[in-house]
Amino acid sequence: MGPRSGCSVGTWTCEQVGHWLENEGFSDYVDLLCREHRLDGPGLLSLTEADLCSPPLRLEVLGDIKRLVLAVRRLQRENPAALQELGITSAGGHFGDCQRHGLPDSPPGQREGAVRLDPEYWKTALSVVYVLLVFGITSFVMVIVHERVPDMRTYPPLPDIFLDSVPRIPWAFAMAEACGLILCSIWLLVLLLHKYRSILFRRMCSLMGTVFLLRCVTMLITSLSVPGVHLQCSRKVYGDIWAKLWRASTIWLGFGMTLAGVQTCGDYMFSGHTVVLTMLNFLITEYSPRSWYFIHTLSWVLNLFGVFFILAAHEHYSIDVFVAFYLTTRIFLYYHTLANTCAYQHSRRMRIWFPLFSFFECNVGGTIPNVYSWPFSQPQFLRSLIIADRSE
The missing domain is CATH 1.10.150.50 (Transcription Factor, Ets-1)
Incomplete structure (x- = not known):
């Protein structure tokens, strides 16, 4: 029985x-x-x-x-x-949750209904505050390290295999920033058209803020000598705290870009430009359809050429670029692996060691499907014309 x-x-x-x-x-x-x-x-x-x-x-x-x-x-x-x-x-x-625990992908429609994908705009707003605050802290740290930059007469540029082998190209750094601007334009277009743009934007802010916060620590710990004599860097004292804050605000508003007239010294370990290039590349390839081979290839080409231009301009040591690329890719992949599997999302260890991840991802139930939608509603007069045309 x-x-x-x-x-x-x-x-x-x-x-x-x-x-x-x-x-x-x-x-x-x-x-x-x-x-x-x-x-x-x-x-x-x-x-x-x-x-x-x-x-x-x-x-x-x-x-x-x-x-x-x-x-x-x-x-x-x-x-x-x-x-x-x-x-x-x-x-x-x-x-229907097995897709986030390592089983094969479900069809987009099924996967969409199996996970919770609430936009949670208030968390996205907090992520924007977080990344802007980190950028502000980074700008202030860049002012501090400029005051501590080693004297080139006492501490000449360190030996570097790439910099010692490749002659400097004066216009290369501007080209690296141009590659970054193209990648940024592509990412903004993908973000605008993605159905879950709020979650994607929140993840971008969380990842960018975390990597740049780590960069603040590495810049403060050790001051590397200037990578090239062409930089003409010297220790600069900005005076009181208000002068430092004013300089930091200039760097913050200019996003640290030479195309915006920002010139900095001492912020070498690790390369912030490489972080931005690599992060944008990975965001584009992660959240665009797998069939967009041209966009993915273009994204990787811009990323790699941008890294090459940074080194060709002799603005960073090779170790600066290598560490930046490695850390950015690892943090991006670790974050998305944890977010997609949800294996440790609610564990006590995760809340202790990665509180920001647990907070932002606690209500996202798995892999984000790449579904796209037009972000703007149809104007009322256009909607009326369409209804009238159908009635006729």
Whole structure:
């Protein structure tokens, strides 16, 4: 006799769940689910696909996962009273989360309904405040390190394999910034047309702010000598705190760009221009359709050429650019891996070590599908004309 004929599923013991699993053809998982993890009736009814895919279960046979999911869904439909008693309002409503735990992609429409993608504009506004504050701190730190830049007569440029081998190109740094402006234009277009632009913009601000905050630390810890005598850098004292703040505001408003007339010294480890180029490249390739091969190729070409132009201008040491590229790519990939899998999103360790990530991503339930929509509503007069034309 099956366990369902004796009593309500909500009162099943681990042994009865084991009998049900054997009857449904899942005898291989009785020890794992019932004996090792003590899964009883209520636990079975609330079992989700995410539970099966993620630790501590982490089932590896996709066919078994899907069949077990369908069996539990059928059990939920057959026991609505038990579901209501447990507070589960939608049979099968827990499933569809496996895409964020490493299983193959679902179709865009299905994946869209399986994850929570609320725009949460107030969090996006806070992320903008965060990144602007970090840029302000970075600008002030750049003023501080300018006052500590080593004297070139005492500390000449350090040996560098690339800088010692490639002659300086005077116009190269302007070309690097031009590459950045093109990448920025492409990213703004993708961001404008993306359906989940609020989440994307929030992630960009969070990542940019975090990397530049780390850059503040590295600039303050060690002051490298000027990479080239052409820079004519010398220690500059700005006087009182107000003079420093005024200079910092100039750097902040000019985004630290030489095209905007900003000239800085001492902010070498690591390259902020490389950070921006690389971050924009990764944002474009992550949030644009995989079929946009030309855009992805152009994005990588602009990123790599921009890095080359930075070095060709002798504005940074090679180690500055290498560290900037490595840190930016790692932080971007780590952030998105955690956000897409949700494996540690609500863990205590994540809240302690990455509080900003936990705060911004706590209500984003998985991978962001690349769905696009026109951001502006149709004017009322145009909508009226369309309705009138259809009525005729």
